[in-house]
Amino acid sequence: MQVERAVYLALTFGTIASFLLFSIGLFLDIFGVKASLAVILAGTVILVITPMIRVIAAIFAFASSREMYNVVVAFIVLFFMLLSILIGFFLRTIPSG
Amino acid sequence: MDPFTSLLMLIVGIIAGFFGALLGIGGGVIIIPCLTMFFNFGIKEAIAVSIVSVVATSIAGASRYVEQRITNVRLGMFLETATTAGAVSGAFLAVKAPSSFLYILMGILLIYLSVSQLLTRKKEEEKLRNDLFITKEDEISRKLGLSNKYPDIAEGKEVNYTVIRTKSGLIASYLAGLISAMLGIGGGIIKVPVMNQLMNVPMKAAVATSKFMIGVTASTGALLYLAYGLVNTEAVAPVAMGVMIGATAGTSVMNKMKAGFIKLIFGLILLYFAYNMIIKGV
Numbered sequence: 001m002q003v004e005r006a007v008y009l010a011l012t013f014g015t016i017a018s019f020l021l022f023s024i025g026l027f028l029d030i031f032g033v034k035a036s037l038a039v040i041l042a043g044t045v046i047l048v049i050t051p052m053i054r055v056i057a058a059i060f061a062f063a064s065s066r067e068m069y070n071v072v073v074a075f076i077v078l079f080f081m082l083l084s085i086l087i088g089f090f091l092r093t094i095p096s097g
Numbered sequence: 098m099d100p101f102t103s104l105l106m107l108i109v110g111i112i113a114g115f116f117g118a119l120l121g122i123g124g125g126v127i128i129i130p131c132l133t134m135f136f137n138f139g140i141k142e143a144i145a146v147s148i149v150s151v152v153a154t155s156i157a158g159a160s161r162y163v164e165q166r167i168t169n170v171r172l173g174m175f176l177e178t179a180t181t182a183g184a185v186s187g188a189f190l191a192v193k194a195p196s197s198f199l200y201i202l203m204g205i206l207l208i209y210l211s212v213s214q215l216l217t218r219k220k221e222e223e224k225l226r227n228d229l230f231i232t233k234e235d236e237i238s239r240k241l242g243l244s245n246k247y248p249d250i251a252e253g254k255e256v257n258y259t260v261i262r263t264k265s266g267l268i269a270s271y272l273a274g275l276i277s278a279m280l281g282i283g284g285g286i287i288k289v290p291v292m293n294q295l296m297n298v299p300m301k302a303a304v305a306t307s308k309f310m311i312g313v314t315a316s317t318g319a320l321l322y323l324a325y326g327l328v329n330t331e332a333v334a335p336v337a338m339g340v341m342i343g344a345t346a347g348t349s350v351m352n353k354m355k356a357g358f359i360k361l362i363f364g365l366i367l368l369y370f371a372y373n374m375i376i377k378g379v
Contacts, residue, residue: 007170008163011312015156019341022334029331030100040334047152047337048323051316058174069241073174077313080181084317087185088324091192 006057014050018043052081098331106136106332110339114154116363117340118347123151123283123311124340126207130370132332133377140199140377144191144281145322146332148315151283153337154344155312161348162305169245169302172260172292173309175237176270180284180310183274184317191279192325200378203280207371210286215364230258230299237263247302258299266296278318283311 021043028036055078062070109131117124125147132143162168191199234244243260269291277284285307292303322328 011156011163015153015341018153019338022338026103026334026338029098029103029334037330040330044149044323044328044330044333044337047156048149048316048319050156051152051312052320055174055177055313058170067171067242070171070174073178073241076178077174077181080178080185081313081317081320084181084185084188084321085324087189088321091189091321091325 006061007054010054010057011050014046014053018047018050021046052078055081102136103331103335106335107339109135110150110336110341111343111346112339113150113336114340114343114345115347116343117154117283118344120363122285123154123315124344125151125280125282126210126367126370128336128340129203129281130207130373132336134370134373136332138329138332140196140203141191141327142329142332144199144279145319145327146329146336147281148278148319148322149328149333150337150340151277151281151315152312152319153340155283155308155315162308165248165305167247167301167305168309169243169247169260169298169306170309171241172243172245172296172298173306175241175243175263176266176288176292177310177313179267179270180274180277180288180314181317183271183276184278184314185321187275187278187280188318188321190275191281192321192327194279197378199280200374204371204375204378206276206280206282207367207374211364211367211371215361230256230297232259232261232297234259235261235263245302247299247305249299249301256299256302258302259297261297262295266291269295274314274317277311277314278321281318283315285311 021039025036025040025043028039055074059071059074059078062074109128113124113127116122116127128147128150129140129143132138132146133140138146163170238244238260243263244258246255246257249256270288273284273287273291276282276287288307288310289303292298292306293300298306319328
C-alpha cells in the first residue's frame, strides 16, 4: 500500500540525517569548533520536523487513494503541529511569568 | 560542554533507549530524572531535551513496525488529531507552570508507573484473545476505515479487528498528548491501554500504533519548546544519539531477557527517581 511506503521512507531518511548531524556536531564540539552548535541545531530541527514530513506524505498518499475523510484528518494533525511552532515563537516574544 | 559530560549524557541516553525498547516506552521517565539529578538541569530544560529524544526513539522503532504492517496508520492519524491538540496545550502549560508543580507531577507519575511495573510482573501472558476482536463498528470508524488486520507471526495468521468507541478514544488521546508534552514523555503508557482496552485493538497493533503516534505527538511538543528556545542543543546531541543506539540494542536483546526481572529492576529505579523528584518539588 502507498501510505505505508511513503511514511516509512520519510521516517528512515529523517533518522539517518539527524544521527549523522549529531555525530558531526559532537565531534566538532570536542575540538571546540564554534559551528558545532549550528550543526546540532540543524540535526534537532530535522529530527523534530521528520514526523511532520510523514504527516504531509500521508496527506498525499490518502489523496491519491481518494480517502478524503483521512485527508481532512491528516490536515488537522498538521494544523496543530504548525500551531505549536507559532505558539512557541509567540511565547518567546512575551516576558515569561 | 566538555567531552566527559557529553559521554555521560550519551550513556544516560543509551540506558533510556535500551529500557525504552524493552518496555515499549519512550524513555523520558529515565532521561528527565537523570538530567535533573546528575547534571543539574532545571526540570523544564530536562523536559525539552527529553521530548526531542522521545521523537528519536519513536522514529527509530516505529518505522520497523510500519514496514511489518502491524501499525494501523489510519487509526494512528485519527487519534493524533487529539494528541497533537493535547500536546500544544501541554507544552504551553509547561512553559507557564511553576517548576515545583512539574516536579511533583513527575514524581506522582513515576510512582504510578513504578507500582504498575512491580504489580504486573507476574502476569505477563494473558494478552492475545483472537476471537473477540471483531464486532460492530461505529460511524467514525467506518467512514475513516479504521478497522484493520495485521499479520501475527506467533499466531501464524492474520488477525482482523474492529475499532470501536472512537469518541472516547479521542478524549483519552487528548489527555495523553497533554501529559506527554507537559512532562516530556512519550505517553505510550496511556495510549496503549486506551487502544487495547477501550477501542478493541489487539495488543501488538496497539503497541505498534502507539509507537507510531508518539513521534507526531512528541514532535508537536518539541516544536513548541524549540521555537520558544528551551531546547539545550549541546545536551540534545549526546542524549538523542544515545537513545537511538540504546533503542536499537534493546530491540535485539529483548527476547533473551526475563520480563519479570526487567520489570522488577525498572520498578525499583523509578521509585528512587520518584522520591528525588518529589523532594525537589517540595
